[in-house]
Amino acid sequence: MRPxxxxxxxxxxxxxxxxxxxxxxIEAARRHPDRxxxxxxxxxxxxxxxxxxxxxTSDYRTDQLIGMRNTPxxxxxxxxxxxxxxxxxxxxxxxIFDVLAxxxxxxxxxxxxxxxxxxxxQLAESAQRRAYPLTVVGVPKTVDNDILETDCCPGYxxxxxxxxxxxxxxxxxxxxxxxxxxxxxxxxxxxxNAGWLAAGCGLAADRHxxxxxxxxxxxxxxxxxxxxxxxxxxxxxLGFCAIAVAEGIRGPDGRPLAQVAxxxxxxxxxxxxxxxxxxxxxxxxxxxxxHAIGDYLQRAARHLASATDDAQAHAVGVFAVEAALSGESGxxxxxxxxxxxxxxxHVDTVPLERVANLERTLPREFVREDGLHVSEAFRTxxxxxxxxxxxxxxxxxxxxxxQPRLSEMPRRLPAYSC
Amino acid sequence: MRPxxxxxxxxxxxxxxxxxxxxxxIEAARRHPDRxxxxxxxxxxxxxxxxxxxxxTSDYRTDQLIGMRNTPxxxxxxxxxxxxxxxxxxxxxxxIFDVLAxxxxxxxxxxxxxxxxxxxxQLAESAQRRAYPLTVVGVPKTVDNDILETDCCPGYxxxxxxxxxxxxxxxxxxxxxxxxxxxxxxxxxxxxNAGWLAAGCGLAADRHxxxxxxxxxxxxxxxxxxxxxxxxxxxxxLGFCAIAVAEGIRGPDGRPLAQVAxxxxxxxxxxxxxxxxxxxxxxxxxxxxxHAIGDYLQRAARHLASATDDAQAHAVGVFAVEAALSGESGxxxxxxxxxxxxxxxHVDTVPLERVANLERTLPREFVREDGLHVSEAFRTxxxxxxxxxxxxxxxxxxxxxxQPRLSEMPRRLPAYSC
Numbered sequence: 149m150r151p152x153x154x155x156x157x158x159x160x161x162x163x164x165x166x167x168x169x170x171x172x173x174i175e176a177a178r179r180h181p182d183r184x185x186x187x188x189x190x191x192x193x194x195x196x197x198x199x200x201x202x203x204x205t206s207d208y209r210t211d212q213l214i215g216m217r218n219t220p221x222x223x224x225x226x227x228x229x230x231x232x233x234x235x236x237x238x239x240x241x242x243x244i245f246d247v248l249a250x251x252x253x254x255x256x257x258x259x260x261x262x263x264x265x266x267x268x269x270q271l272a273e274s275a276q277r278r279a280y281p282l283t284v285v286g287v288p289k290t291v292d293n294d295i296l297e298t299d300c301c302p303g304y305x306x307x308x309x310x311x312x313x314x315x316x317x318x319x320x321x322x323x324x325x326x327x328x329x330x331x332x333x334x335x336x337x338x339x340x341n342a343g344w345l346a347a348g349c350g351l352a353a354d355r356h357x358x359x360x361x362x363x364x365x366x367x368x369x370x371x372x373x374x375x376x377x378x379x380x381x382x383x384x385x386l387g388f389c390a391i392a393v394a395e396g397i398r399g400p401d402g403r404p405l406a407q408v409a410x411x412x413x414x415x416x417x418x419x420x421x422x423x424x425x426x427x428x429x430x431x432x433x434x435x436x437x438x439h440a441i442g443d444y445l446q447r448a449a450r451h452l453a454s455a456t457d458d459a460q461a462h463a464v465g466v467f468a469v470e471a472a473l474s475g476e477s478g479x480x481x482x483x484x485x486x487x488x489x490x491x492x493x494h495v496d497t498v499p500l501e502r503v504a505n506l507e508r509t510l511p512r513e514f515v516r517e518d519g520l521h522v523s524e525a526f527r528t529x530x531x532x533x534x535x536x537x538x539x540x541x542x543x544x545x546x547x548x549x550x551q552p553r554l555s556e557m558p559r560r561l562p563a564y565s566c
Numbered sequence: 567m568r569p570x571x572x573x574x575x576x577x578x579x580x581x582x583x584x585x586x587x588x589x590x591x592i593e594a595a596r597r598h599p600d601r602x603x604x605x606x607x608x609x610x611x612x613x614x615x616x617x618x619x620x621x622x623t624s625d626y627r628t629d630q631l632i633g634m635r636n637t638p639x640x641x642x643x644x645x646x647x648x649x650x651x652x653x654x655x656x657x658x659x660x661x662i663f664d665v666l667a668x669x670x671x672x673x674x675x676x677x678x679x680x681x682x683x684x685x686x687x688q689l690a691e692s693a694q695r696r697a698y699p700l701t702v703v704g705v706p707k708t709v710d711n712d713i714l715e716t717d718c719c720p721g722y723x724x725x726x727x728x729x730x731x732x733x734x735x736x737x738x739x740x741x742x743x744x745x746x747x748x749x750x751x752x753x754x755x756x757x758x759n760a761g762w763l764a765a766g767c768g769l770a771a772d773r774h775x776x777x778x779x780x781x782x783x784x785x786x787x788x789x790x791x792x793x794x795x796x797x798x799x800x801x802x803x804l805g806f807c808a809i810a811v812a813e814g815i816r817g818p819d820g821r822p823l824a825q826v827a828x829x830x831x832x833x834x835x836x837x838x839x840x841x842x843x844x845x846x847x848x849x850x851x852x853x854x855x856x857h858a859i860g861d862y863l864q865r866a867a868r869h870l871a872s873a874t875d876d877a878q879a880h881a882v883g884v885f886a887v888e889a890a891l892s893g894e895s896g897x898x899x900x901x902x903x904x905x906x907x908x909x910x911x912h913v914d915t916v917p918l919e920r921v922a923n924l925e926r927t928l929p930r931e932f933v934r935e936d937g938l939h940v941s942e943a944f945r946t947x948x949x950x951x952x953x954x955x956x957x958x959x960x961x962x963x964x965x966x967x968x969q970p971r972l973s974e975m976p977r978r979l980p981a982y983s984c
Contacts, residue, residue, distance in 0.1 A: 192744040317869065326644070440863050451870060542955055
């Protein structure tokens with residue numbers, strides 16, 4: 149009898165190496181043709197399941213999988229979409245399982261962050277209730293590094309390799325110039341509740357007085373007087389000061405310093421924390437302040453991906469298949485560290501309920517005592533994650549990414565409106 | 567008799583490859599010990615001459631010169647400082663020539679942009695008037711690419727390789743996501759009067775509907791209705807739109823779009839052109855808009871330098887020495903292109919007066935007919951400039967840059983206040 153198919157989907161904000169996980173899932177599944185017939189990918193995560201917009205990956209040649217692995221963004225598309233509770237919307241779940249059944253899906257590999265792991269959990273539980281034979285394994289990814297129970301999240305290492313490099317380079321530029329007024333550079337990075345990305349900028353500071361000189365984290369209430377004093381001290385010592393600012397920094401009242409907009413779903417778009425910090429420094433200290441905003445660049449910079457991160461992203465995909473085939477379900481793959489020096493790690497699994505919809509912020513021991521930088525413990529923990537370069541191919545001077553026109557499988561069910 | 571020394575100085579905004587020019591000057595001078603005793607570098611351009619803050623480069627080993635070449639920013643420091651007219655401030659010039667004489671300087675290599683070439687010219691003319699034997703050769707550099715009489719400016723190729731890569735990567739991320747609302751990404755790049763850097767982003771658009779979809783240039787008056795229509799059309803076709811915005815774009819009245827903007831909550835924001843464009847798109851079309859600001863990152867991204875740019879930056883330094891030794895003075899080195907496909911170029915010289923304080927904006931034939939993108943002619947011209955990768959070394963996952971503590975030469979003259 150033909151074995152069942154596997155479904156793979158990408159969800160949430162994408163990363164520079166999420167496609168390495170896709171690649172890992174596809175490659176590992178191909179090694180077990182007796183257990184998994186083919187890997188079908190959903191377009192735009194669970195939305196692609198609901199709309200039955202599916203892609204058969206069995207045609208991809210090995211060189212195309214390598215091209216996929218070296219391309220940032222979600223090759224199959226991602227989404228930000230929360231399923232309703234099944235109790236409130238049974239039709240939604242019925243539709244999903246109709247699609248899974250129509251395509252003989254027996255394995256679900258859902259690649260995402262905290263929220264996506266909640267989706268995976270909802271589907272695993274629903275399958276159990278309806279006795280649909282579905283093995284569900286989550287595959288972690290997020291530049292935010294805020295998934296619990298894994299030592300780090302694939303996508304994070306590449307993001308901070310890019311951010312720390314950018315910080316180092318911009319600060320060298322800043323240091324080159326000379327002017328009567330002090331000079332300040334502010335780099336705004338992502339991170340609404342967790343300061344992992346801002347902390348990662350701190351890796352550039354490999355010696356006393358190296359940039360960044362100040363790191364502002366959402367976990368530490370923004371104390372304006374204290375920050376201004378630190379900036380002033382740095383400028384008086386060096387002539388300049390480079391600062392990493394998480395977009396989600398909050399004042400002592402717990403409210404974000406800056407927010408741009410709220411969409412109809414109530415999702416607050418943060419942004420502008422860097423501009424606010426820049427404006428306050430300029431107004432209070434009279435320095436010349438430049439500010440940069442990393443935005444998508446920090447999660448898409450595949451040209452500066454970490455080889456370690458790429459390897460881990462691939463491994464959590466491979467291991468998801470192996471775990472599924474060994475009978476595990478309702479779990480998420482996770483990175484376990486056994487040693488920092490030398491850096492040793494392996495992949496394990498963790499129950500989805502210990503991960504879903506939970507958020508891991510920066511622990512206190514990763515923040516320097518004064519709250520204005522990272523600690524040595526953070527450096528020791530984070531440095532291995534940015535180790536190694538793995539460049540994409542280049543053509544005509546630019547990275548050559550694989551952007552295929554995905555051919556969608558014929559639909560077997562009537563249309564459905566999400 | 568001991569030959570005279572040469573003075574090398576860096577001036578104006580720095581680039582990812584300006585130190586390759588420094589390297590070129592030092593290496594070429596070392597090949598002629600009978601003509602140039604040593605290369606002395608001024609700290610922070612002409613300010614270092616005025617203050618007699620000088621560095622002897624003769625101690626640098628070959629491997630250190632390579633480290634210098636691979637490091638962004640100005641290794642000797644730069645400045646933004648205009649000399650007065652000699653007529654108004656003869657003491658300033660007297661001081662400069664006192665310092666030059668005290669250090670037996672017979673050659674001046676001044677590495678900078680339009681304004682810096684004016685400084686070089688002022689010094690060449692003053693030397694002539696006072697019959698001080700000084701050979702002056704300018705060495706061009708600027709990410710802005712706005713120096714006249716050279717086919718391109720060293721520093722520009724690396725900046726646009728970085729920007730076009732960033733645009734491509736961010737747009738892949740943008741395309742990965744799916745939402746009910748259209749999605750827009752705005753990348754703000756440098757360029758107050760000239761759109762060369764924004765145009766460079768356009769290189770990422772290597773096929774129909776590839777990002778960026780819109781390029782906004784200072785040379786083309788910002789026509790809001792036209793821009794919004796283009797963005798709307800793109801979003802309706804693709805679901806998203808990526809836009810490159812020069813910081814200096816101007817309205818039909820010729821005034822910059824971005825001075826200061828006020829958001830819906832009444833907060834005054836630091837006005838960036840990208841933020842203004844983003845806000846107008848969001849307000850008029852209701853799309854979800856992200857925006858990034860490149861700032862220093864675009865001129866410091868040595869990790870993604872163009873090998874062609876690095877080679878040209880080095881060559882204009884080498885040739886400056888050769889031109890000086892062959893008797894030329896009061897000139898600036900310049901890149902001459904003899905063919906685009908294959909790309910052939912060599913270095914030549916041009917009189918300083920044809921360069922100093924002049925500005926080269928994007929010619930009309932490099933702009934697409936509708937004013938909202940670059941033309942094919944631009945692509946043909948610009949593509950060779952980003953060709954080839956030349957990575958710095960990496961250590962602990964980050965680029966290893968050479969940041970020596972520069973030991974300054976003992977002063978021979980009394981202090982002077984600039």
